Every structure is written in C-alpha cells, then in structure tokens.
Amino acid sequence: MAAELFSKANEEFVSENYQRAIELYSEAIQAEDDRDDFYVNRAQAYLKLEKYTEAYNDCSKACTIKPKNVKAHLRKGIALFHLKDYKNAIDAFREGQSLDSADSSYAKWLEKCEAELPPLSSSSTEQASSAPTEPTEEPSTQPTAQTPSDSTTEPPTMPPAEPVKMPSGPKTKHDWYQTATHVIVTILIKNVAKEDFTADIQEHTVSVSIRQGSGTDYSLELDLAHPIVPAQSNYKVMSTKVEIKLKKEEGIQWTKLEGEGQPKEPTAYMAAPVATAPTTSQYPSSSTVSRDWDKLALEVAEEEKTEKKEGDAALNSLFQQIYSDGTDDVKRAMLKSFYESGGTVLSTNWTEVGKDKVDVKPPDGLEWKKY
Incomplete structure (x- = not known):
C-alpha cells in the first residue's frame, strides 16, 4: 500500500x-x-x-x-x-x-x-583583550549566605526563533527533451547574468543556482534517472533561457528525467517518426500535459538568428544553408556522398558523385574500420 x-x-x-x-x-x-x-x-x-x-x-x-x-x-x-x-x-x-x-x-x-554571513570583526576581540581587569577583592571574614542558584540553577534557555519566510519570487519553469546522445534541460528565465549562474553537474545529480534581482535565489535540484558523463556535459546562458546539455552515459531512451533506482530500458534509443503535417509545436517533456511552445519560439527566434556560432555548430550551419539554398542536383550530391562515404565526404558536384559510389576518405592519420 x-x-x-x-x-x-x-x-x-x-x-x-x-x-x-x-x-x-x-x-x-x-x-x-x-x-x-x-x-x-x-x-x-x-x-x-x-x-x-x-x-x-x-x-x-x-x-x-x-x-x-x-x-x-x-x-x-x-x-x-x-x-x-x-x-x-x-x-x-x-x-x-x-x-x-x-x-x-x-x-x-x-x-x-x-x-x-557578515565578516567577523576583530574589534570586539581586541577590546576584550586590552580591557583592564577588575581588582581582586580581599576574602571576606564575614560568613555569607549561599543561595540555591549558586550550584543548581541553569541559565534560562530562549525559545527557538521561528524561521523567517522568504518572499516568493516569480515561478520559473523548466522542461527537457532528449536526443540519441544527450538530455537537454531548459530553464525558462530571462536576462540571467553569467556571474549569477552556477551549475554543479555530477554523474547522477544536477544542482543549479541563479541569483535574481528580487533578492531570492532560484535553485533546481535534479536526481537524474540515469547516469551521465559530467566531463562531456555543459550549459549555455542566453537572454531568454538557460540550456543545460547532459551527455548520456549510455545511448538509451529516458522515460523520465528524474527517478530513484529506475532500471535501465532494454531497448536502444529510437527517434520518433517525424509528423508530416504538424499543427502545433510540441516540446518533448516529462510532463503529461502538452505544451504549445510557439510563443517561446517567437521570443528566441531573433536571438538564435543573431547568435554567433563557433566550431562544429558554425560548420553544420554552413552545410545546412548550402543544402537549403542548393538545386536538386546539389542536394542529391550532398546526400549521396555523405551516406556512401560514411560521413567522410560531402560533395555538391552531382556530375562527379552520380557516376559511381563515393569511397570512404577518413582524415589524415586515421584509419576507417567497418564494424
């Protein structure tokens, strides 16, 4: 029960x-x-x-x-x-x-x-050490009456103070989705300064703290359903949200973001089929309630357009632009060359690529192995 x-x-x-x-x-x-x-x-x-x-x-x-x-x-x-x-x-x-x-x-x-905590002040200690001592009184020859409090009475104890309630700030939502290799947690909070954001990413837990101007801190404590690889995980602070990208330790599909003692799913991750005519933008989530994220997409669209990409992200963006702007022959060439070469060749020349199968061409110093 x-x-x-x-x-x-x-x-x-x-x-x-x-x-x-x-x-x-x-x-x-x-x-x-x-x-x-x-x-x-x-x-x-x-x-x-x-x-x-x-x-x-x-x-x-x-x-x-x-x-x-x-x-x-x-x-x-x-x-x-x-x-x-x-x-x-x-x-x-x-x-x-x-x-x-x-x-x-x-x-x-x-x-x-x-x-x-306020810094400890040394003035009180110095004052106590430099204060003159009281002169010692001579022992009295007259008998003195002892009071019971000399040996039995303990100092009165103060009742514990009631904890102070902190003012509640605006509610902040978080959501998550996953790919074959990563779990991405999104915190919907705007205008976070990088120096006000801290994240501690461990194999089984994620701890986030954000200092807010209202005087309260936002904190998020996650007990992850499955282990991750902290060294290959990272986060990104943007003007409209914070995105935490967690590298899965194993390429399995998570059914929950959080959980304790949850057994691993025996089936490998499989991407859901793409709908041909979606009517509403749905965001994969741990929640059973469907969310319409179109409004959020409009807010971050401009930021993502102007966002400066680096490294692999910049290269992938360039390839995507070439593909979207290319002719049918360019698209066929890119798809055929990339697929047949195992991802080692990407050509836009259909005249050359269409003649024969594209060979694998690994980078210098690397050897291609078929598993």
Missing part, C-alpha cells in the same frame, strides 16, 4: 504536479511513517513549491530515522539556506559532506552560505 502510493507520488513529481505528489507522499507516510526516503522525497517537492519550513521539518525527520541519509542533509541545508539560517545550513552541509566527500555540491553550497 505505502510503496504503491510512494511510486505514484514519484510519478506526479516527475510530471511537475508537486502539490499532488505531496498529498500522495503524505498518504504513504501515514501508512508507513518510518521510511526516511518518503520524507526526503516529500521535502524535495516542498522545495519545488518554495515551502522551505516544511522541507526542513521533513529532512530533520529523515535524519532522525537514518542519520546517514546524504540527501536528507543536503536538502535540509538548502531549506535552511532559503530560510536565511546560514549557520545551521553550514552545519547540515558539513554533515552531508562528511558522509559523501566526493559530491562537490556541498562545497559550493558552503561557499554560498559563507558569502551570506
């Missing part, structure tokens, strides 16, 4: 139905309240809705159940950071870092916390 509710809650979370996911996680917790992963996942849904106090409470409960739950310490620290409780956030991040020192996201969050 609880496991089934937990599975349904994870599906709702992946579909970005965070409130419904919280409801299902809560039902699962009512059925089985000693599962730390139930609390940790509900905390992540609370973080998505910027309910940081609830997220902190869930992570604290998860840490009580399983003190070595790494995700619980990380998400607890993130919740405390957004609640502006930076000192306790540092403690949470350091605890998680001691359990998983290989995860560099802890170091980055610790750096963010320390940047928010």
